[in-house]
Amino acid sequence: MGNRRPRHETASSPKGASRPTWGSAADQGVRPTTDFLTLSVNGAPVTVPAGASVSAAIALAGVTLYRRSVNGEPRAPLCGMGICFECSVTIDGRAHCRSCQVVCQPGMEVRTDA
Numbered sequence: 001m002g003n004r005r006p007r008h009e010t011a012s013s014p015k016g017a018s019r020p021t022w023g024s025a026a027d028q029g030v031r032p033t034t035d036f037l038t039l040s041v042n043g044a045p046v047t048v049p050a051g052a053s054v055s056a057a058i059a060l061a062g063v064t065l066y067r068r069s070v071n072g073e074p075r076a077p078l079c080g081m082g083i084c085f086e087c088s089v090t091i092d093g094r095a096h097c098r099s100c101q102v103v104c105q106p107g108m109e110v111r112t113d114a
């Protein structure tokens with residue numbers, strides 16, 4: 001193990017560098033998507049990159065009020081990981097879907113309950 005470099009160190013990084021040198025996103029194989037799809041949010045068409053969440057599509061549509069609480073208070077995504085249910089919307093007629101956990105599909109119809 002004596003000659004092994006720390007995992008974050010590359011041949012081009014100075015030995016003992018204090019920060020990892022990961023390189024650019026392109027160096028890591030991340031490529032911008034060229035696939036887009038269109039769905040509707042409250043009746044308005046929204047085009048999003050393939051793989052986007054419904055929550056992201058709603059935000060891109062400019063909608064900030066996803067639903068109202070039982071007391072009538074405005075609600076919107078909070079956790080972004082399926083725990084809080086604050087992002088609940090109706091998708092293709094199915095109520096109470098957590099929009100942060102659903103991937104957009106072409107032609108999907110999303111309605112916020114606000």
Ligand code: FES
Pocket residue numbers: 076077078079080081082083084085086087088098099100101
């Ligand atoms: S934002 Fe919390 S469940 Fe979707």
